[in-house]
Amino acid sequence: MRGRMQGFLTAPVLCYFTVSSTAGKADWCIPEERDALLAFRDGVADPRGELRSWRGQDCCKWSGVACSRKTLHVIKLDVSQYGLKGEINSSLAALTRLAHLNLSHNDFGWAAIPEFVGAFKELRYLDLSHAKFGGNIPPQLGNLSTLKLLDLPFNFPRLRMDSFLWVSRLTSLTYLDLGWVYLAASSDWLQALSKLPLLQVLHLNDAFLPATNLNSISHVNFTALTVLDLKNNELNSCLPNWIWRMHSLSYLDLSSCQLSGSVPDKIGNLTSLKLLQLRNNHLTGEVPPAMRRLCSLNYIDLSMNSLSGNTAETKNLFHCMKKLHFLDVSNNNISGSVSGWLEDLTGVVYLDISMNLFSGQVPEDIGKLPN
Numbered sequence: 001m002r003g004r005m006q007g008f009l010t011a012p013v014l015c016y017f018t019v020s021s022t023a024g025k026a027d028w029c030i031p032e033e034r035d036a037l038l039a040f041r042d043g044v045a046d047p048r049g050e051l052r053s054w055r056g057q058d059c060c061k062w063s064g065v066a067c068s069r070k071t072l073h074v075i076k077l078d079v080s081q082y083g084l085k086g087e088i089n090s091s092l093a094a095l096t097r098l099a100h101l102n103l104s105h106n107d108f109g110w111a112a113i114p115e116f117v118g119a120f121k122e123l124r125y126l127d128l129s130h131a132k133f134g135g136n137i138p139p140q141l142g143n144l145s146t147l148k149l150l151d152l153p154f155n156f157p158r159l160r161m162d163s164f165l166w167v168s169r170l171t172s173l174t175y176l177d178l179g180w181v182y183l184a185a186s187s188d189w190l191q192a193l194s195k196l197p198l199l200q201v202l203h204l205n206d207a208f209l210p211a212t213n214l215n216s217i218s219h220v221n222f223t224a225l226t227v228l229d230l231k232n233n234e235l236n237s238c239l240p241n242w243i244w245r246m247h248s249l250s251y252l253d254l255s256s257c258q259l260s261g262s263v264p265d266k267i268g269n270l271t272s273l274k275l276l277q278l279r280n281n282h283l284t285g286e287v288p289p290a291m292r293r294l295c296s297l298n299y300i301d302l303s304m305n306s307l308s309g310n311t312a313e314t315k316n317l318f319h320c321m322k323k324l325h326f327l328d329v330s331n332n333n334i335s336g337s338v339s340g341w342l343e344d345l346t347g348v349v350y351l352d353i354s355m356n357l358f359s360g361q362v363p364e365d366i367g368k369l370p371n
């Protein structure tokens with residue numbers, strides 16, 4: 001998904017200035033912005049010397065810094081993986097034209113995410129993952145109406161968020177990762193996210209989400225979703241009905257979510273699905289025969305449920321899945337013969353069908369499976 005990030009240099013928002021970089025003045029960066037960067041530099045320890053190049057007049061040439069060629073404003077600051085330690089100096093607020101801020105993989109000592117980040121009106125990419133931020137995520141971020149990507153995972157266990165209300169104002173958002181953020185008090189998460197029309201990738205795994213009836217809303221706007229990852233949250237719900245309309249969904253991970261009820265035949269509509277992870281829930285009913293339409297699947301994990309069904313009825317279930325390499329249906333209640341379908345699994349490198357009610361002999365053909 002991050003591949004999408006290229007191209008922002010050509011975005012129209014940077015083109016309405018008339019200042020010319022050939023107007024006789026030196027092509028140097030804006031002095032206030034240089035001072036802001038220097039104050040940031042002086043506030044952090046830089047054990048690996050990554051900020052060595054941060055000297056001299058032209059901050060546009062410093063490592064991790066990029067300026068607009070037209071306006072000379074700093075539009076990108078990417079000091080990810082610099083191993084910096086310390087505080088973020090509030091002078092950084094002077095970089096008002098930032099479109100891209102990446103502070104990931106540093107150590108900010110569990111300080112709060114600065115509220116002034118919410119004032120970067122042109123910000124489109126904000127990556128603060130793996131950076132030891134703590135406290136409540138400031139609702140000021142809700143002012144970032146142009147934000148496309150918000151990446152905050154792995155600030156465990158200190159970063160938290162008590163309300164999702166402000167997230168519903170991020171109407172340009174296509175990518176949201178709040179994995180490992182402590183969200184136990186955010187009972188409005190689904191309500192807020194359902195308003196985001198452009199959302200494509202959603203990771204809320206391991207986030208202590210409160211128990212949520214996923215069917216408490218009938219309509220969601222994020223129908224362009226390609227990744228839905230809610231794993232490891234005690235949702236205590238049935239599978240949501242709105243999910244079966246998401247024809248672009250390719251990655252669905254709802255493992256360890258305390259889900260109950262059955263998997264409806266409508267799953268056959270998710271024809272883009274590549275990964276299906278439903279392991280460790282309380283799902284009952286049959287393995288839906290309509291899954292045989294999901295020819296793009298390459299990873300299926302339905303283990304540790306109470307799924308039933310007989311392989312005689314679900315014949316050819318895997319027949320069209322030419323790319324399937326992982327199949328785990330262990331610890332269920334599936335019955336029937338093991339022959340007549342195992343032979344279809346020609347590309348599988350991991351297979352676990354143990355702890356079921358299978359009968360019959362393992363087909364000799366299984367020895368012919370290449371993997």
Ligand SMILES: *[C@@H]1O[C@H](CO)[C@@H](O)[C@H](O)[C@H]1NC(C)=O
Nearest residue numbers: 039040042043087089090091
């Ligand atoms: C920010 O940097 C300025 C200039 O270096 C310094 O005077 C100020 O104390 C710093 N603020 C914080 C909170 O560190």
Ligand SMILES: *[C@@H]1O[C@H](CO)[C@@H](O)[C@H](O)[C@H]1NC(C)=O
Nearest residue numbers: 002080081102104125126127
């Ligand atoms: C931030 O930097 C990390 C590591 O360098 C990179 O993987 C990630 O894609 C960057 N995030 C953004 C939004 O550019």
Ligand SMILES: *[C@@H]1O[C@H](CO)[C@@H](O)[C@H](O)[C@H]1NC(C)=O
Nearest residue numbers: 118119139140141142143166
């Ligand atoms: C940003 O959001 C906060 C709270 O959500 C609000 O109080 C503030 O006025 C907003 N600031 C700007 C500059 O829009």
Ligand SMILES: *[C@@H]1O[C@H](CO)[C@@H](O)[C@H](O)[C@H]1NC(C)=O
Nearest residue numbers: 194195196197217219220221
């Ligand atoms: C979906 O978006 C439309 C228009 O963008 C809006 O009117 C509607 O309230 C949204 N629906 C939800 C559930 O947020």
Ligand SMILES: *[C@@H]1O[C@H](CO)[C@@H](O)[C@H](O)[C@H]1NC(C)=O
Nearest residue numbers: 241243244245246266268269
């Ligand atoms: C699933 O697909 C069938 C036929 O392709 C269609 O009639 C049905 O409305 C779809 N269901 C949903 C929930 O999108």
Ligand SMILES: *[C@@H]1O[C@H](CO)[C@@H](O)[C@H](O)[C@H]1NC(C)=O
Nearest residue numbers: 305306307308331332333357
């Ligand atoms: C498996 O099915 C049998 C009867 O068909 C039932 O008694 C048992 O409780 C089921 N086990 C699970 C784990 O669902």
